[in-house]
Amino acid sequence: MKIVIIGIGLIGGSFARDLQRAYPEAALLGMDQDPGHLDQALSLGLVRGVATPGDLREADMVLVCIPVGSLARELPGILSQVGEETLVFDAGSTKSLICQAVAGHPARRNFLACHPIAGTEFTGPQAAVEGLFNGKTNIICEVELTAFRIQERALEVFQKLGMRIRYMNPEAHDRHIAYVSHLSHISSFMLGKTVIEKERNERDIFDLAGSGFESTVRLAKSSPAMWTPIFEQNRENVMETLDEYIANLQGFRTLLEQGDFQGVFEAMEQTNRIKDILRGIPTPKN
Structure with a gap:
């Protein structure tokens, strides 16, 4: 399994820790606009390498954990690069604009709009916490727009991480x-x-x-x-x-x-x- 995490801060780094535990054989790669974050993520063992755009097409799973201002702008381009069976989900704490940004996208079926209600006041890869998502609620929006087989894979991941699921529309x-x-x-x-x-x-x-x-x-x-x-x-x-x-x-x-x-x-x-x-x-x- 190949997993790419875009944005290796608190949330992305915490996902990295838990996914390594849940999928120890996975090739877990990171992308971040801050080279310092990537260096820290590598030295902390959060990821095993730096992802390239080509890795997105080969990835089984892509997590987009960047600030919502960048997320609405970058997500359509990310979806344009992934493979037909790639699961893509985000962790943004707003959902309406993000869902609007990918409405009608050819790869919309690959995307699951998520908001894990978890975090701390700290930032950066060094703030990553193992088990951060265990017992926490993960809100999923517009689940009906995601391919059923990809939904199933995502729910398996969330179950392994100990998350509770709640469904809402983006506006609610x-x-x-x-x-x-x-x-x-x-x-x-x-x-x-x-x-x-x-x-x-x-x-x-x-x-x-x-x-x-x-x-x-x-x-x-x-x-x-x-x-x-x-x-x-x-x-x-x-x-x-x-x-x-x-x-x-x-x-x-x-x-x-x-x-x-x-x-x-x-x-x-x-x-x-x-x-x-x-x-x-x-x-x-x-």
Whole structure:
């Protein structure tokens, strides 16, 4: 089996680690526009060699793990180079524009639009984590446009990696992911920005920041180069979620301004049920 991973960063590198474990005999090759990433991937043993365009046609599987801004632009060209039986899937966290970019492509049947809900705030090949996808949800969009035999091969791969599968249309995916992922990154970035601007003394931040602050701003360590195109592609949904988030912040501020601490308590108590939701436990209805 020949596997080509395009983009050897956190996600591509983590796939590389898990695929080597699942398919130890596979020839796993990498492509990346950053030569330094390729050198690191080789030295870390994430890939066994550097792929050429010719390898795409011979590959059994091609994973495209590049930022969504490049993905929508490059994916049609990648599909034009693969073989008739090659499985191609992506890991982009937006789906509408990416699916539109390959609509009607002669090799559309080879492509499976995916979004594994996994990652960390770190970037680059050195950030690759073995087992990153185990137990994580992988959202698949427009599965009906992928050849059935290629779907089957992809599902076998995802099963070997321990992923759960959820099917959505691209528009629903982008709408939901704006709330549960994109908004949390904006919130983290802006909280970090607020603190940095107010607390000019970095030592004060270091000394006074507790685990709550650290966990809340963790996502602010994420790459702006990766997240700016995500916000651009999902702009309308992100603005809608921001409007609702800002309204909740303003409502909370009003409660404080009015001295309505019973209202403050009730607002937080109502939100406490997120604990049960995240544990997968149904919340009893009153």
